[in-house]
Structures are given as C-alpha cells and as structure tokens.
Amino acid sequence: MTRLREEDICLVGERLSGYDSHLLKITGSGLAGIAAHSLGKTPNDFVSAQRTVSVGVIPVTYGQGIISGFSETVRDIIAFLGFAAFVTREPNLGGLAEAVGGGAKIVFLADDDNFIALNVASGKVSDNGEATGRGYAAALELMAGGLREKKVLIIGAGPVGCGAARYLTAQGAKVLVHDCDESKMEQLKCLIPEIRTGKPGMTLPCCQFIVEATPAENTVTADYITADTCVAAPGIPLGLNRECRERLADRLIHDVLEIGVATMLFTAL
Numbered sequence: 001m002t003r004l005r006e007e008d009i010c011l012v013g014e015r016l017s018g019y020d021s022h023l024l025k026i027t028g029s030g031l032a033g034i035a036a037h038s039l040g041k042t043p044n045d046f047v048s049a050q051r052t053v054s055v056g057v058i059p060v061t062y063g064q065g066i067i068s069g070f071s072e073t074v075r076d077i078i079a080f081l082g083f084a085a086f087v088t089r090e091p092n093l094g095g096l097a098e099a100v101g102g103g104a105k106i107v108f109l110a111d112d113d114n115f116i117a118l119n120v121a122s123g124k125v126s127d128n129g130e131a132t133g134r135g136y137a138a139a140l141e142l143m144a145g146g147l148r149e150k151k152v153l154i155i156g157a158g159p160v161g162c163g164a165a166r167y168l169t170a171q172g173a174k175v176l177v178h179d180c181d182e183s184k185m186e187q188l189k190c191l192i193p194e195i196r197t198g199k200p201g202m203t204l205p206c207c208q209f210i211v212e213a214t215p216a217e218n219t220v221t222a223d224y225i226t227a228d229t230c231v232a233a234p235g236i237p238l239g240l241n242r243e244c245r246e247r248l249a250d251r252l253i254h255d256v257l258e259i260g261v262a263t264m265l266f267t268a269l
C-alpha cells in the first residue's frame, strides 16, 4: 500500500477549485457531482447535510507517524465541498475525544494501512480503498456517457479495483480484471462472480475504458493508448508514464486524494 508523501499532497488544497473545474470539463461533473453519482444521487441530496454536519480530521501518529499536511489537505477537500471541517489539535484517541466533543458527526483518520471516515452518530464506516474505486468508476462512467454493456478493464484486484468492479458491474458494464497475483483475482471473482479475469503476465486486452488501480508504475504502455482510450487512474504512483499521459490528455482522471475523500464523505453521511 502506497504511503502518501508531503510532496504528493502539498498543492492539493490550493488547486481544488482548478481541479474541480477540470473534472467538470472532462466528465461533466465536479467533485461533489462525481461523489454523489457514485451513490446514485446528486449534490442537491447533500445540501441539508452541508448546513448541519461538522467533520473532524484526526492526525494519527501510530506506525510511520504523521504525514505533514495530510490532515489539513483532507480538511480542505471537505471544506471545499461546503462542510464545516477542522483538524484536531490532539492526535490519536485524544483527537477522537476532541472531535466528538467539538460536535463532529463524522471523523476522518488514517494510519499506515487504513484510511476511514466514521459517522459517529450512525456507526457507518467508509473505507478509502472502496470509496476511491467507486468514485473513480463513477467519474469514468460520467466521462463515457454511460458504460452499460461496455467493456471495462480494471488493472489491480485490491480494495480500489474491487470497489470499481462492484460499482461498474452494478451499472451493467462488462468488467475484466487483471492482476499479477492470480489469487487476488480469484478472491475478487468469488465476491463478484459476474467479472471476468485474465491470466497473470498475459498481454492486456484492448479496451477503450480502463481503471488503473495498482500501486505500480508503467502498467500501461503508450502503444496501448488509442485516440478514444479513457483512463481513470486512482493508483499511486500513477501507472502511466509521461507519453501515456500526453496521449490521453483530457481522457485521464487522476488525483492523489480528492475523489476518494469526497466519495468517503458522501458515503459516511
């Protein structure tokens, strides 16, 4: 699992408005629209929650410790979506007490292995991996103008790929999953029998729509990208090199936290 670095996230907060406009241009929806779409809703469904729900982000020191700017970036994304949001002064359990005591209905917290949004009133938990996969799949669907009966290749059968596969299958897409670990593909097929799986090492089949959900670089080569290829790439580091990115131009969806955090928030509400 990739650990975010300070340099990955330091500009996210100040670029939120520009990124939102970019998403609007390439998918027809901004961050809120994509997160809402992943739940079969629209941003209007969250307007009353915007007025009433406060969100606490709790720094966590366990394991490899705090990533400078991580909690503040998560807070900025939530605030950009129109919610009151704050980072607690205390980390860990002290931060949890502080957040709930300060009126937070939802708390966000991440250690080295997990990143969750927890609704402390309802007990609902949204996991970053699942929500990120679902949010990117919804963004790809919006970009494509619908994916019913369309073939979608998901590279990576981890939690992000699983979230994407579950969403896309439910939307009627024909989902093909590739992973270098055959046992992960088998596990995913048990969870979602409708998917098809490839064989490790086999050449990726041609597919117009791709979700790149691996933590590896160079999973897709430039000769694979045609004039109509569309890629949603939640994986960090990005599995596409500069040539791939140039070929895709506005047919690539990629960020480090934004779609995942927006989708986690709307899911936990």
Ligand code: 2YJ
Binding pocket: 001, 002, 003, 004, 058, 059, 060, 061, 062, 065, 066, 067, 068, 070, 071, 110, 111, 112, 113, 114, 115, 128, 129
């Ligand atoms: O509070 C902090 O600053 C740190 N404890 C944040 C740690 C962030 N965690 C990660 O980047 C892990 N790789 C987990 C991410 C889960 C993604 N599905």
